[in-house]
Amino acid sequence: MNIPTNLKYTKSDEWVKVDGNIVTIGVSDYAQSQLSDIVYFEFKVDPGDAVHKDQTVATLESVKAAADVNAPLSGNVVDINESLTEQFEAVNTDPYGAAWVLKIEISKPGELDGLMDAAGYEAYCQERSH
Amino acid sequence: MFIPHTDSEREEMLKTIGAPSIESLFEGVPVKHRFPQLNLPPALSEMEVAAQLQELSQINESTRDLVCFLGAGAYNHYIPAAVDAILRRGEFYTAYTPYQPEVSQGTLQAIFEFQSLVANLTGMDVSNASHYDGATATAEAAVLAYHHFRGKRTRFIVSPAVNPQYRQVMRTYMDGYENLQVIGDGEPGDPLGAFEALTRMLDANTAMVVVQYPDFFGRVQDLSDLAAKVHAAGAILTVVINPTALALFKSPGEMGADIAVGEGQPLGIPLSYGGPYLGIFAAKKDYVRKIAGRLIGETVDQQGKRGYVLTLTAREQHIRREKATSNICTNQGLIALAATAYMSLLGKHGLRQVAELCYHKAHFLAEQINRIPGFSVDLTQPFFHEFIVKCPAPVGEINEYLLDNGILGGYDLSQDYPSLQTHMLLAVTEMNTREEIDLLCEVLKEYAND
Numbered sequence: 001m002n003i004p005t006n007l008k009y010t011k012s013d014e015w016v017k018v019d020g021n022i023v024t025i026g027v028s029d030y031a032q033s034q035l036s037d038i039v040y041f042e043f044k045v046d047p048g049d050a051v052h053k054d055q056t057v058a059t060l061e062s063v064k065a066a067a068d069v070n071a072p073l074s075g076n077v078v079d080i081n082e083s084l085t086e087q088f089e090a091v092n093t094d095p096y097g098a099a100w101v102l103k104i105e106i107s108k109p110g111e112l113d114g115l116m117d118a119a120g121y122e123a124y125c126q127e128r129s130h
Numbered sequence: 131m132f133i134p135h136t137d138s139e140r141e142e143m144l145k146t147i148g149a150p151s152i153e154s155l156f157e158g159v160p161v162k163h164r165f166p167q168l169n170l171p172p173a174l175s176e177m178e179v180a181a182q183l184q185e186l187s188q189i190n191e192s193t194r195d196l197v198c199f200l201g202a203g204a205y206n207h208y209i210p211a212a213v214d215a216i217l218r219r220g221e222f223y224t225a226y227t228p229y230q231p232e233v234s235q236g237t238l239q240a241i242f243e244f245q246s247l248v249a250n251l252t253g254m255d256v257s258n259a260s261h262y263d264g265a266t267a268t269a270e271a272a273v274l275a276y277h278h279f280r281g282k283r284t285r286f287i288v289s290p291a292v293n294p295q296y297r298q299v300m301r302t303y304m305d306g307y308e309n310l311q312v313i314g315d316g317e318p319g320d321p322l323g324a325f326e327a328l329t330r331m332l333d334a335n336t337a338m339v340v341v342q343y344p345d346f347f348g349r350v351q352d353l354s355d356l357a358a359k360v361h362a363a364g365a366i367l368t369v370v371i372n373p374t375a376l377a378l379f380k381s382p383g384e385m386g387a388d389i390a391v392g393e394g395q396p397l398g399i400p401l402s403y404g405g406p407y408l409g410i411f412a413a414k415k416d417y418v419r420k421i422a423g424r425l426i427g428e429t430v431d432q433q434g435k436r437g438y439v440l441t442l443t444a445r446e447q448h449i450r451r452e453k454a455t456s457n458i459c460t461n462q463g464l465i466a467l468a469a470t471a472y473m474s475l476l477g478k479h480g481l482r483q484v485a486e487l488c489y490h491k492a493h494f495l496a497e498q499i500n501r502i503p504g505f506s507v508d509l510t511q512p513f514f515h516e517f518i519v520k521c522p523a524p525v526g527e528i529n530e531y532l533l534d535n536g537i538l539g540g541y542d543l544s545q546d547y548p549s550l551q552t553h554m555l556l557a558v559t560e561m562n563t564r565e566e567i568d569l570l571c572e573v574l575k576e577y578a579n580d
Binding site for chain 1: 280
């Protein structure tokens with residue numbers, strides 16, 4: 001399981017890359033391996049939309065289940081990775097790269113404290129695989 | 131009554147939730163409302179009840195006793211005996227969704243055939259496995275459009291020539307959504323007006339336009355130009371169809387519609403008050419993931435043998451959990467099967483023959499009625515098997531006169547359209563014989579001379 005140490009994580013399995021007040025989010029390697037082959041990806045928001053923490057910003061379906069991607073932080077959507085609606089396999093093959101989901105300009109920096117670091121997330125994943 | 135729980139089990143459950151007795155669970159209900167006095171006649175034996183019900187049922191008059199010219203959304207067609215025979219086979223005889231779908235290959239195959247037939251008829255790419263009726267299918271199209279635009283387009287334009295009950299159900303469905311606007315069919319307005327009145331309302335906030343084809347008044351209009359205008363505004367065009375008419379006329383798919391919905395009752399389903407009827411829902415491929423209900427697909431198993439699977443239930447509860455935007459647990463599986471049997475038995479040519487008979491008989495009757503003093507029919511507009519008759523008196527009065535003569539008259543349009551006083555909607559199907567048509571004309575002439 002790949003858990004890059006330069007990223008933050010959520011309990012609903014999003015990864016978060018913080019770059020000043022802009023964060024990039026995606027689906028973790030653990031989540032994609034649990035879901036198995038992704039067959040559909042759909043955005044629920046557009047660039048310019050305001051989102052609040054835990055709001056569903058995208059939904060995806062695998063051969064096993066349907067899942068939501070939630071905003072880990074509140075703010076405004078500044079960019080979405082439109083290519084995912086066609087090339088959703090990237091979620092399986094390159095979850096931390098080509099499969100970035102969207103970028104948010106955060107409005108409540110305090111919410112960053114609620115995210116897990118790589119070690120914390122690894123423990124959280126192990127806890128669930130038992 | 132069989133209740134599986136033993137006294138000790140009940141004690142245990144009460145203990146777990148901390149309630150002293152079962153009665154205590156109903157404390158929220160005021161005592162006087164717990165066992166209200168019901169005004170019921172004394173109890174009867176089964177034999178007495180059967181006799182009483184039999185007596186009551188004999189007051190009913192059905193299309194078997196009367197000559198029927200009533201339509202307005204439900205039509206009196208002939209149903210081949212084989213439809214019922216297939217329907218009542220034990221393997222098929224359930225209205226419920228197969229919850230372990232892949233073991234029910236026969237049911238899945240029947241639904242797959244239903245979808246293929248409906249897609250073919252409507253000119254659409256995909257059809258789902260059915261809805262409750264035409265009204266709920268129409269409402270589901272509005273739900274689809276709402277979610278398609280992620281709630282950002284809030285204007286829904288509905289033609290006044292869409293079945294009034296469908297419009298009502300659609301409004302009920304949309305009631306809980308914030309800031310939605312359902313317009314286009316309000317009074318004052320011309321219920322018989324052209325599409326221009328609707329296209330003038332199109333804007334960048336419009337999610338969907340709904341029209342009916344043939345419309346509620348039976349008229350058939352080309353939708354191509356309307357479709358182009360709706361699409362230019364970035365909106366979705368939903369067309370409410372009559373499946374029988376589509377055997378004869380150009381399909382909504384060919385004319386650019388995005389969604390086709392409608393009542394499947396004309397396809398081998400008997401007329402009954404309150405149903406069960408059959409909702410048809412078909413769409414272009416772009417919307418496949420936003421369709422409610424289920425979609426059956428054909429595939430091959432590990433040994434390369436043909437098999438059927440539940441391919442898509444993208445909006446349903448068992449997939450989307452609390453985020454589901456639909457819960458069609460009980461589709462009209464059995465009724466869809468009846469429609470499938472009906473369409474298969476008639477075939478492409480048989481269905482067209484039914485449509486042609488309806489069309490020609492309706493046109494013959496319309497011309498005859500137009501010659502009766504006091505009655506008139508607008509023969510300049512193309513129509514299918516239903517048309518408006520302008521009458522010399524309120525429709526209710528004429529219908530009473532007809533009923534005295536064993537005829538079930540047309541639909542009184544003034545019920546839904548204040549501007550259409552003394553306007554009757556008459557429907558003709560292959561079931562109406564030449565003698566019946568002549569009888570109706572005779573009785574109307576008598577009425578006019580009275």
